Amino acid sequence: MNSRKSKITILFLLITFGISIFVLVIFYRASIERKLPKLQTSDVNTAIRGNIVTKDGFSISSSQKLYKVMLDTRNIDPNKKEMFIKLYSLYSGDDPNKVRKIINGTKGLVTLSYSIDAKGATYLQELSRKLNRKGILISYLDPKTGLASFQGMRVMESGQNRKFMSKDALTPAIGYVSKTESDALTKSKGVKGLERYYEDYLAPIQNAKILGPRDIGNNIILTSDSNLATRVDGYNAVLSVPLKFQTKLEQILDEKREFLDAKELIICIMNSKNGEILALASSSRYDPSNIRKQDYSALNSSASEYAYEVGSVFKPFIFSILLQEKKVNPFELVNTYNGRYQLGKRIIKDTHPEPFMSAEDIIVHSSNIGMIQLVERLNGPQIYQGLLNFGFSRKTGIDLPYEQVGMMPTVTKLNSSTYKATVSYGYGLQATFMQLLKAYNTFNNKGIEVTPHMVAYLERNGKRYDLPKAEPAQVISQETAKIMKRILIKTVEKGTGLKAFTPGLEIGGKTGTAHIASGKGGYSNTYNGSFFGFVNDTRGNSYTIGVLARDPKKPYYYFGAQSALPTFKKAVDLMVEDGYLFPDPNVIAEFEAKKDKLKNDKVKQKPALD
Incomplete structure (x- = not known):
C-alpha cells in the first residue's frame, strides 16, 4: 500500500515538474520572441502639401520631402569603418570629418543626416543594400538578449521643406509658411498670403500606410496586400497670374x-x-x-x-x-x-x-x-x-x-x-x-x-x-x-x-x-x-x-x-x-x-x- 502511494507521489511530482518546465520554456520563448527582430515591418509615406502654380505653369511654391539617415554604429565592421565613411560621404555629399565625428562619438543609434532630398534618399537606400552585401555592415551580439542584432542603415522621412522657386516674385501676395512638428516630422503651415488663405486646401490630406515582410536591410518587401491606406496630397492652387x-x-x-x-x-x-x-x-x-x-x-x-x-x-x-x-x-x-x-x-x-x-x-x-x-x-x-x-x-x-x-x-x-x-x-x-x-x-x-x-x-x-x-x-x-x-x-x-x-x-x-x-x-x-x-x-x-x-x-x-x-x-x-x-x-x-x-x-x- 505504501509502495503504491510512493509511486503515485513520485508520478505526481514528475508531472508537476514537467508542467513547470513546459511553462518556463513557453515563457522564455515568448520573452525571446519579443526581442527578436520582427519578420514584418511597416512604413508611412507622408502626403505632400499642394503647390501654388502660375497661369503659365511655374510651380512657384512647392514642397519636397526630406529624409534622415539612422544607423547603429555597432553594425559597422570595425575593420571597414573608414570604407563606410568614404562611401557614405560620397553618396550623401556630407563632410567625411563630420560623419567620422558622429560615428566615433556614440556607441549605438545615431542620425548621420537630417535633410536629404528624395533623390539623395534613393541613392542612400541603394548604398544600404550594397553595404549589407559587401559585409561593411554586419550584425553584432546584443548583450541584453545574447542574440545577433542587425538594424542596418535606415533612410527615413524627417519631414518636408517648402521651396519658393522665384525668390521674391509675387510677394507679399503669395505669403510664407512656418515649420511645425507633427508625429516627429517637420511640416509646413501657411502664415500669410495665399499660403494662409488656402491652407485647408493646400494641406496634405492623408498619408499612405504600408505593411509587409522585411528584407535583411529592414526594407519593406512590397506585396499585393502592402497598402493599407492611399496617399492623398493637398490640392494645387492654380493662379490667374502669369x-x-x-x-x-x-x-x-x-x-x-x-x-x-x-x-x-x-x-x-x-x-x-x-x-x-x-x-x-x-x-x-x-x-x-x-x-x-x-x-x-x-x-x-x-x-x-x-x-x-x-x-x-x-x-x-x-x-x-x-x-x-x-x-x-x-x-x-x-x-x-x-x-x-x-x-x-x-x-x-x-x-x-x-x-x-x-x-x-x-x-x-x-x-x-x-x-x-x-x-x-x-x-x-x-x-x-x-x-x-x-x-x-x-x-x-x-x-x-x-x-x-x-x-x-x-x-x-x-x-x-x-x-x-x-x-x-x-x-x-x-x-x-x-x-x-x-x-x-x-x-x-x-x-x-x-x-x-x-x-x-x-x-x-x-x-x-x-x-x-x-x-x-x-x-x-x-x-x-x-x-x-x-x-x-x-x-x-x-x-x-x-x-x-x-x-x-x-x-x-x-x-x-x-x-x-x-x-x-x-x-x-x-x-x-x-x-x-x-x-x-x-x-x-x-x-x-x-x-x-x-x-x-x-x-x-x-x-x-x-x-x-x-x-x-x-x-x-x-x-x-x-x-x-x-x-x-x-x-x-x-x-x-x-x-x-x-x-x-x-x-x-x-x-x-x-
Missing part, C-alpha cells in the same frame, strides 16, 4: 519706386468681367525662404491690409450716388468760385480754378469746390448707403487673409456739411486699395460688382476643381455706369488723366492725391498718389487697373498724375507688348494722320528765313 508678366511688372515698379524715392508702389490688373487678377505687384517684396529682419515691413500685403484716406479718386463714387438719386445733370453749370472757397475756417483751393464748370467737368478737372457744392444735395443716409453699396467698410472677398475694411463716418456725421464736404473729395474716411479697385470696376462692368481673386481653380491628379463664386450684385444702374464710364474716359482724354491716353484703346480713370495722416490728429507733409481706371480694346479684352504710390519723396512728384499715372501707362504699354491688349489699328492710323497734319500745319506757319 509669372513672366508679373515679374516684368515688378521690374517697372522697382524702377519707379527708386525714381520717386517712394515707400512702396502697388499695382493690380484685374479682368473687369470676372474678377480674375492678371497681376498684383508691389515694390516691397521678400524671399519667403529667407525672411530677414529688414523684410518684416514687407510681410503684410498693403493692397488689402493698408487703409488710408484716398483723395480725389473717391469723387466718382459721390458723383455716381448723385446720378443714382437723380440729383445732378452732368451738363449743368456749377459755381466753382474761381477756384477759391471758404469751408468753415478753411480756404479750399482748386488746382484748375474756374468761375463755373459743368457738373461732369468737376470730375474731369478734379474740382474740390465743385464737389462741395454738389454733395450738399445728398443727405447722410443716401451717402452712407451709396458708399456701402460700392463695398466701402466691407471686405472685398479677395483671396488674401487679414483683409482690412477701412472706416466710414456715421450717418449722423454725414448729415453735417463739413463731413459731407471732406468725404466728397476723399478725406474723413479710409479705404483700402482693393476696395477702390473693386468699386472702380463697376464703371467698366455695367454697374455690376465682381470679386477679385488670384486663384483661378484648384487641381489634383490632373482633375480641375472650381471654387465657389459670390453672386454678382448690381451696385449702380447700367445707365449710371455708362455715364460714369464716359466721364472717366473724358478725364483721360481732356483732364487730369491725360498721360494715360493710348491711341486705339479705350481708357478711363481718375487721379488722386491725399495727405497721409500723422497719427496725432493732423496730417504730415507726406502724400499718397494714385490712379484708378480701366482699359478696353475692340476684341473684348477688358481690365480694371489701380496704382498707388505711397509717400513719394521726389520733389513735386507727389501728385497722382506725376507718381501713379505714368506707372499705369507703362503697365498698359506692357499689356500691349505681351498680347493682353490689342489697340485698334484703324484708330492708330487716324491718330497718326492727324498728328502728321498738325505737324505739317505748324511747318507751313513758320516764317521764311532770309
Whole structure:
C-alpha cells in the first residue's frame, strides 16, 4: 500500500515538474520572441502639401520631402569603418570629418543626416543594400538578449521643406509658411498670403500606410496586400497670374519706386468681367525662404491690409450716388468760385480754378469746390448707403487673409456739411486699395460688382476643381455706369488723366492725391498718389487697373498724375507688348494722320528765313 502511494507521489511530482518546465520554456520563448527582430515591418509615406502654380505653369511654391539617415554604429565592421565613411560621404555629399565625428562619438543609434532630398534618399537606400552585401555592415551580439542584432542603415522621412522657386516674385501676395512638428516630422503651415488663405486646401490630406515582410536591410518587401491606406496630397492652387508678366511688372515698379524715392508702389490688373487678377505687384517684396529682419515691413500685403484716406479718386463714387438719386445733370453749370472757397475756417483751393464748370467737368478737372457744392444735395443716409453699396467698410472677398475694411463716418456725421464736404473729395474716411479697385470696376462692368481673386481653380491628379463664386450684385444702374464710364474716359482724354491716353484703346480713370495722416490728429507733409481706371480694346479684352504710390519723396512728384499715372501707362504699354491688349489699328492710323497734319500745319506757319 505504501509502495503504491510512493509511486503515485513520485508520478505526481514528475508531472508537476514537467508542467513547470513546459511553462518556463513557453515563457522564455515568448520573452525571446519579443526581442527578436520582427519578420514584418511597416512604413508611412507622408502626403505632400499642394503647390501654388502660375497661369503659365511655374510651380512657384512647392514642397519636397526630406529624409534622415539612422544607423547603429555597432553594425559597422570595425575593420571597414573608414570604407563606410568614404562611401557614405560620397553618396550623401556630407563632410567625411563630420560623419567620422558622429560615428566615433556614440556607441549605438545615431542620425548621420537630417535633410536629404528624395533623390539623395534613393541613392542612400541603394548604398544600404550594397553595404549589407559587401559585409561593411554586419550584425553584432546584443548583450541584453545574447542574440545577433542587425538594424542596418535606415533612410527615413524627417519631414518636408517648402521651396519658393522665384525668390521674391509675387510677394507679399503669395505669403510664407512656418515649420511645425507633427508625429516627429517637420511640416509646413501657411502664415500669410495665399499660403494662409488656402491652407485647408493646400494641406496634405492623408498619408499612405504600408505593411509587409522585411528584407535583411529592414526594407519593406512590397506585396499585393502592402497598402493599407492611399496617399492623398493637398490640392494645387492654380493662379490667374502669369509669372513672366508679373515679374516684368515688378521690374517697372522697382524702377519707379527708386525714381520717386517712394515707400512702396502697388499695382493690380484685374479682368473687369470676372474678377480674375492678371497681376498684383508691389515694390516691397521678400524671399519667403529667407525672411530677414529688414523684410518684416514687407510681410503684410498693403493692397488689402493698408487703409488710408484716398483723395480725389473717391469723387466718382459721390458723383455716381448723385446720378443714382437723380440729383445732378452732368451738363449743368456749377459755381466753382474761381477756384477759391471758404469751408468753415478753411480756404479750399482748386488746382484748375474756374468761375463755373459743368457738373461732369468737376470730375474731369478734379474740382474740390465743385464737389462741395454738389454733395450738399445728398443727405447722410443716401451717402452712407451709396458708399456701402460700392463695398466701402466691407471686405472685398479677395483671396488674401487679414483683409482690412477701412472706416466710414456715421450717418449722423454725414448729415453735417463739413463731413459731407471732406468725404466728397476723399478725406474723413479710409479705404483700402482693393476696395477702390473693386468699386472702380463697376464703371467698366455695367454697374455690376465682381470679386477679385488670384486663384483661378484648384487641381489634383490632373482633375480641375472650381471654387465657389459670390453672386454678382448690381451696385449702380447700367445707365449710371455708362455715364460714369464716359466721364472717366473724358478725364483721360481732356483732364487730369491725360498721360494715360493710348491711341486705339479705350481708357478711363481718375487721379488722386491725399495727405497721409500723422497719427496725432493732423496730417504730415507726406502724400499718397494714385490712379484708378480701366482699359478696353475692340476684341473684348477688358481690365480694371489701380496704382498707388505711397509717400513719394521726389520733389513735386507727389501728385497722382506725376507718381501713379505714368506707372499705369507703362503697365498698359506692357499689356500691349505681351498680347493682353490689342489697340485698334484703324484708330492708330487716324491718330497718326492727324498728328502728321498738325505737324505739317505748324511747318507751313513758320516764317521764311532770309
